[in-house]
Amino acid sequence: MFKVDKMFSVYFWVGFVAFVLVMLAIDLGVLNKKPKEPKFKEVFFLTIFWMILAFLFGGLIYAYAGSQKAMEFITGYLVELSLSIDNVFVFVLLFNYFKVEIKYQHRVLFWGIVGAIVMRFLMITGGIYLVQHFQWIFYIFGAFLIFSAYKIAFSKSEEVEIEDNKLINFLKRYLRVTNKHHGDKFVVIEKGKRVFTPLFILLILVEKSDLIFAMDSIPAILAITQDSFIVFTSNIFAILGLRSLYFLLAKVVHKFVYLKYGLSVILAYIGTKMILLVQGVHIPTSLSLGVIILSILVSVLLSLNKAKKIQ
Template sequence: MEPIHTVGSPVLWGGFVAFVIAMLALDLGVFHRKAHVVGFKEALGWSTVWISLAFVFNGFMWWKFGSGPAVEFLTGYLIEKSLSIDNVFVFVVIFSALRIPQLYQHRVLFWGILSALVLRAIMIFAGVAMLERFHWLIYVFGLFLIITGVKLFIQRNKEDHPEEGWMMRTARRVIPSTTNFDGHHFFTVENGRKLATPLLMALVLVEASDILFALDSIPAIFAVTRDPFIVFTSNIFAILGLRSLFFLLAGAVEKFSYLKVGLSGVLIFVGTKMAIIDIVKIHPMVSLVVIATMLGASIVASLIKARNLPAHPPADPLAKPSES
C-alpha cells in the first residue's frame, strides 16, 4: 500500500479544524443566539464572507505550495459549491413539505451541516485510503458519476418528494413523533410521552440528503486530487457556506431551470476524466475552465429564460398556505 501524499502538515490540519470550530461557535453563539428569520441581506453578507474566506485560503495555498495545489483546491471548491446548490433545491422541498417556519430553518440547517462535517471527513479519509489500496475503484467511481449525471439530466424536471421517501417512513416508524411544534425544540412532551417535533424529522431528511449528495460530490473531487487536505478543505468551505446559500436562493430556485443540466454535465465530465485517467491526463486548469464554463453557461441560460417569462407575482415556496 502506497503512502497517502498530502500538503497538509499536522499544524495545518490543527489550524484548519480550529478555524472551523471558531467560525461555528461565532455563528451559533453570537450571530444566531436568538432564533430569527434570515433575510436576503444577511444571507448575502454571510455568503460573501464564506466565499471570500475560501478565496483567501486559496491564495494561501498558492503562496505556500504553488499553483498546482491551489488550482486543485479552486477546482474542487467549484465542484463542491456547484453540487451543493442541488442541496438547496431539496432543502426547499423539505421545509415546504414539513411546514417548517422560517424562524427555525437556520437551527435545522446548523445542526444538519454540523453532522455533515463529521460524516464528510469520515467518507473522505475512507475514500482516499480505498483508492490508494484499490486503484481499480477509480473506474467504478467514474462510471458511477457518469450514470448519476445522465440520470440527473433525464430526471431534471422531476419533482422531489423526500417527505414521502423510505427514509422518512422508516424514521416515523422508529422515532415517535408529532406534527405539533414546540418552539425551536427538536423534542416535546405530549400526554406524558417524549415525541420528536417536525424540526427533528426535517433534520433527519437534511442529514440523509447530505449523505446522498456526498456520494456524488466526494468521488467527483477525487477526479481532481486525492490529497486528503485539499479534498477536505474544499468540501468544508462549500458546506460552511451552504446555509447562507440556502437563504439567498430559497425564494428563487425556480429561476435556475437549466442548472441541473449544467450539474449533469459536470458529473459526466469528471466521471469521464476518472474513467480515462490512466490513458489521458487532463490538466487541473483545463478541468477548472471546463467546469466553470458549464456552470456559467447553465446559470446565464437560466437567467435569460427567467427574464423572458411573463411577469407574475413570485410564490414563496416556504410560505404556509392560507387557510380558508
C-alpha cells in the same frame, strides 16, 4: 487509516479544525443565538464572505504549497459549491413539506451541516483509502458520475418523494413523534414522555439528502486531487457557505431551469476524467477548472435569459 499528506502537517489540520469550530461557535452562539428570519442583505453578504474566505484560503495554499495545490483547492471548492446548488432545491422542498417557519430553518441547517462535516470526513477517509489501494475503483466512480450526469439531465420529475418516504415511516414506527411543531426544538416532553418533533424528522432527512449528494461530490473531487487536506478543506468551505447560499437562492432556485444541464456536463466530464486517469491520460486541473466555470456560467445565463423572456 486516514492519511495526512506530508506537505500539510498535522498543524495545518489542527488549525483548520479549530477555525471551523470557532466559526460554528460564532454562528450559533453569537449571530444566531435566537431564532430570526434572515434578511436578504445579510445572507447575500454572508455568501460573499464565505466565498472570499475560501479564495483567501486558496491564496494561503498558493503561498505555502504552490499554484498546482491552490488550483486543486479552488477547483474542488467550485465543484462542491456548484453541485450543492442542486441540494438547495431539495432543502426547499423539505422545508415546504414540513411547513417550517423561515426563522427556524437555520437551526436545522446548522446541525445538518455539523452532521455533514462528520460524514464528509468519514467518506473522504474511505474514498482516499480506496483510490490509493485499489486504482480500478476509478472505473466505478467514473461510471457512477456519468450515470448521475445522465439522471440529472434527463430526469423529468423535480419532486422528492416525501409522503411515502420509508425513512419517515421507520422513524415514526420506532420513535415517539409528535405532529405538532415546537419552535426550534428537536425534542420536547409531552405528558411526561420525551417525544421528537417534526423538526427532528426534517433534520434526519436533511442529513440523508446530504449523504446522497456527497456520493456524487466526493468522487468528483477525488478525480481532481487525492490530497486529503485539499479534498477535506474544499469540501468544508463549500458546506459552511451552504446555509447562506440556501437562504439566498431558496426563492429563485426554480428559475435556474438549465442549471441541471450545467451540473450534468460537470459530472460527465469528471467521470470521463476519472476513467482516463486509470489509462494514464492526465487532464490538467486548469482545464477542469475552465470546464466547471463555463458550464455553470452558461447554464445560469441561459436560465436568467429564459426567466426574463417569460416575465
